[in-house]
Amino acid sequence: MKLGELAQRLECQFEGPADLEITGVAGMEEATASEITFLANPKYLPKLQTTRAAAIIAGKKVDTLGRPVLRSPDPYLTFARALEVFYPPQRPPAGIHPTAVIAPDVKLGRNPSIGPYVVIEEGAVLGDDCVLKSFVVIYRGAKIGDRFLAHSHAVVRENVRIADDVILQNGVVIGGDGFGFAPQADGSYYKIVQAGTVVIEGGVEVQTNSCIDRAAVGETRLRRGVKVDNLVQVAHGCDIGENTLLCSQVGIAGSAKVGRNVILTGQVGVAGHLTIGDHVIATPQTGVPNDVRPNTTISGSPAVDHELWLKCSAAYKRLPEMFAAYRKMRDYLEKAGEKS
Secondary structure (H helix, E strand, O other): OEHHHHHHHHOOEEEOOOOOEOOEEOOOOOOOOOEEEEOOOHHHHHHHHOOOOOEEEEOOOOOOOOOOEEEOOOHHHHHHHHHHHHOOOOOOOOEEOOOOEEOOOOEEOOOOEEOOOOEEOOOOEEOOOOEEOOOOEEOOOOEEOOOOEEOOOOEEOOOOEEOOOOEEOOOOEEEEOOOOEEEOOOOOEEEOOOOOEEEEOOOOEEOOOOEEEOOOOOEEEEOOOOEEOOOOEEOOOOEEOOOOEEOOOOEEOOOOEEOOOOEEOOOOEEOOOOEEOOOOEEOOOOEEOOOEOOOOEEEOOOOEEHHHHHHHHHHHOOHHHHHHHHHHHHHHHHHHHHHO
């Protein structure tokens, strides 16, 4: 594809020869002389001197040292769109593999693609253009919207509701039993029937081996645009707000409410029955035991304001030195008191 054509497809202004041939997209270090790369973070500016890329996707005021450039207000987003130009997603052909097991009363929309050894139980409903890869299991009574994509070994449990344009990566379980057990007098535990459900709104993606548990009563809900990374646990009765990101190994205990546009980074743990406000960022390994007000960044365990955590972290490294000084002062004062 020519640089000028690519600029038009991506709605960018370009500087350089319009007929420059671009064959793909790559990172700054890996790009070859026929590929385009991107610069979104200023700390990578020095790489402009060494990259072999044919052209750069960059901000409007970035000096690209005379290299051909596509000017974008959001280079990272433009990079994502460029990937789709060169590597468009491949949809398998419509059809039902002969090894699939589908209950007679299942309702399938138009153009389904059902792979080998898929199981769809009685009463399930799937919308148009759904793709179920091999070994996907859809339990009884599940209701799923249009353009659903489930990769191999994903499971949608009974009576779960999923809206349009949802993606489940490999090994995801939607609607597994919540962790509910009542203690008995003899020290054992009585299993609480998980009679509730899970609701997944439109545009959600849940990535590999993550679990969204059903509620004992009521529902667990992932609202529109939520993105869930690998190995994440969302427990029974949680409500996750629109466009929130749950990064790898996040764990959210039961009945927690998470607001809109929240980012919980890697290994964040959230206690149950609390509320996290809109636009909160929790840095890696933060432990959240209490409610969090909106528009804050938190760190540490138990979580505190990020700026306070930075100060505490700086002081922590000096604790041995500070304690030695304290002991020296304490001993001096004790001796001074004895002499008086």
